[in-house]
Amino acid sequence: MLQSQQIEELLTLVSGLDRDSIIDQFHCYHGRFPIDFTPEYLGRLPLEKLRHVFVAMCLQNQRLPDIAA
Numbered sequence: 267m268l269q270s271q272q273i274e275e276l277l278t279l280v281s282g283l284d285r286d287s288i289i290d291q292f293h294c295y296h297g298r299f300p301i302d303f304t305p306e307y308l309g310r311l312p313l314e315k316l317r318h319v320f321v322a323m324c325l326q327n328q329r330l331p332d333i334a335a
Contacts, residue, residue, distance in 0.1 A: 268328055276324055279333045280317050288316045295320075297327040 268276070283291065289308050292301060301323065308316065324331060 268325065268330070272330060273325070276321060276330055279331070280321050280324075283317070283333070285313050285316065288313070288320055291320060291331055291333065292316075295323065295331050297323060297329065299327075 280288070289305075292303060292308060295301065311319070320331075
């Protein structure tokens with residue numbers, strides 16, 4: 267389980283990502299389950315929704331993404 271400081275770090279990291287960076291993270295994140303969002307779907311979502319879905323995915327996997335801070 268992620269600790270509260272890790273969750274805070276996750277939120278800080280993801281809040282600083284732009285659209286292209288967050289979409290790249292969807293493609294390179296290695297979780298316990300496959301992610302099969304189409305490029306069209308990701309392209310239509312507002313940036314805040316992309317961030318929300320990505321954070322939820324990280325929390326579900328209990329794993330921080332590999333993002334250089």
